[in-house]
Amino acid sequence: MSGKKKTLLKVIILGDSGVGKTSLMQRFVDDKFSQQYKATIGADFLRKDLTLDNNKQVTLQIWDTAGQERFQSLGVAFYRGADCCILCFDVTNEKSLNNLTSWKDEFLVQSNISNPQDFPFIIIGNKIDVDDSKKIPSLQKKLNNIVNQLAVNANGLTYPVFETSAKDAINVQAAFEVVAKMALQQEEINDANANDASDDYNDAINIHLESEQRGCC
């Protein structure tokens, strides 16, 4: 593999509006936190270079999506070619936890993933910095239920769960390292598939945009 570029990994973060997706991203990418984020419209793009344990250099291309349901029809343009999907909820908002299932389903429908049973998801519960009194009552139990429910169709996979605070920088880096590893694994599978089809693209984005997007107008 001569002139090898860093591996590009495409990651999507989904979840209800206001659970802190943008804050998580900013904490991870720039290690900062602000109260001043505006609501994300459509999706924002972020990039972060990482070196994994095995000295492997990767670049994460992250799409930070808008949480409002109305924007879900946009998914097609952003989800395609993803290597990993983060499902995000707010530990103080039970509805955002319950909605994870529909976020996952929506993602699988729109991303047109070839191996949905094997596709890596990761669950992040954000805002653990807030008072316990404000958190969802018996959170662990409910969380377990949801996670089991999410994995019900998966090939014996368990989806990793992280509880984070973007505000206090708790667990964010750790979560994204796992994201990167999972994405890399997925990308290698994709690559293998792509090579089988004697397709020599090595850019995850290009593969899918070029091959599937044309002809819509």
Add this chain to the structure above:
Amino acid sequence: MSKKKQEMSQVYLGTSNEFVFGELGGKGKHLSSFLKNLSLTSTSRKSKNLGEDVNSSIYGNMQYGRVLGEELGNGSGGVGGGGSDELLSSPGSPKLRPKLVGRSISMGTSFAFSGSHGDDSTSINLGGGSSGSSQSGVGNNGGPYKHSNLSSSSHLKSHRTHSNTFYKDLDADWDADLNDVRNKKLTSVKQKDNNNNDPSNKSRNSLSLVDSFHPEIGMVSSLPSLPKRKDEKISSASKKQSLDHEDHRAQLEVAKQNQLNSKYSKFYKILKPGNTIDINELRKLSWNGIPQDLRALIWQLLLGYLPTNKLRQSSTLTRKRQEYNEGLRVLTIDFDDVKTTSNTSSSSLINNKDRQIYHQINIDVKRTNPSIKLYGDPQVQKSLRKILYLWAIRHPASGYVQGINDLVTPFFHIFLHNYIWQVQKKAEAMNNPLKESDYEGLFIPGILDENDEIEAQFLKDPQLIHTTLNSLDTSKISPRAWSVIEADTYWSLTRLLETITDNYIHEQPGILRLVGELRDLISKIDLELSKHFEHEGIEYIQFAFRWMNCLLMRELSLDLVVRMWDTYLSETPLGFSHFHIYVCAAFLIKFSGDLKERDFQEILLFLQKPPTASWKEKDIEMMLSEAFIWQSLYKDASAHLRS
């Protein structure tokens, strides 16, 4: 200053869709920059010449108005005499205005300097033309420093003497009458300045920007009409030959004021006389930007919310505002509920779907314009929640969609500003009853209410005159006034969104269509960029979705958006849909050079945070002009677009 220089270069939509570059002077320059832009190079345009600078910042930098206003005061204060506020009422007078203003500035500034350095008085004289030279002549009769001594030895006396001498000379060729009323009030200001011997005041008094609440209207109406005098004219033209730095600045100031005045007078001619406002003329004029204090009124006219028939205005607005209040009354939501989670709701009366809408609005209002202090205010946030929620409930096909919270803010901002402005002007008029008529026809009906006790307090508030949207204490505004501001905002927002309904309904087909149109347009205008995007795998939806959903409000500061909307609102049909595409194209192509150097990731990162922080109104105006050109080139050629 010759009239032709005061003419703004104009590019406007004529009835026949023509491109008008004006006749003379600086217009050629604009033509050439358009042509330059047509060649698709994105160059940074620096204003090489005074005229361009002046043109571009007429509406934005309202601080200047204050300086002028005060200094005009100084000027007319010393003269004394009878007369009427002729300039505003007489149609023949606008011709005189720029000339007079120029002179007034010269006069006022040198007054301010009279205690400090003699040179200063000579350095500020540019705008007034020949009268400027006579002015320096006066100060120099006894030499600058001598004069300074005089005024410091006996302030009041020297002030009086000085002003008289001063005006005698200046008045040599003035040809209008004096506004007596104004003088009385402003003499005191003048005294203050005169008594000031500290050289450090020089800069403050001269061209520094005085923080104030956009008093241009006051300034215009206070243009002094000056008495004819047959005094000798002293010339010391030699003094003025060298244009030092301050000269240049002064010249800029004067030119700016002249531009502003002539702009105002054009709007007055449309707004004031008769019972019906000529909306086409108004559109034509507003396309190039609306002065801040007239903006609320004109926006409402352009939106069709405020009737052009003045006899119907008051009753229409009363009815609409009532309708808004009735709409709110039937809602069972508690707008004071600001809990961020939707787990619990204080009101069990509303159904789950409506609660969800309220929740979404609530969390979005909290993060609306977070960098502007006003939008952190609980009262402001409550108003926005009411407006947005009512709109969402009344428009179930789309409901509330994120981004509409951005679109509501320009209206809210401008209408709240207008309220404060009206209160300020009314307070001014109460101190000076003869002035009131100046604003007739410029106040939106029903904004102020004599029976509003909280408003009565606000009118007497000593802080009122210094109040800006940034320093506003929202508790000083009565619930009645909030409700009026909200209602006007609500209806204006409704009107805007009517033109782009399909942007926000299920699957947002409007936005998808607009993004597609933008892509097609770019492939016509800038094929290279188009190819580069394709090569890098960039899809327009990845960056332009937000441009359509929030009408570029995420890319530009609120002030610039407001200027942009002057033009959008002057387009027929309103420019939020179709014209916006051409603006987006102009916006994208501004960065074409940069973008062609970048790869997929860098392009997206760049477009997510385009470098517009330093943009001024002139950048926006250039962009709008380019958009206009492209619209006229491609508008009816969509068949060709699809090649």
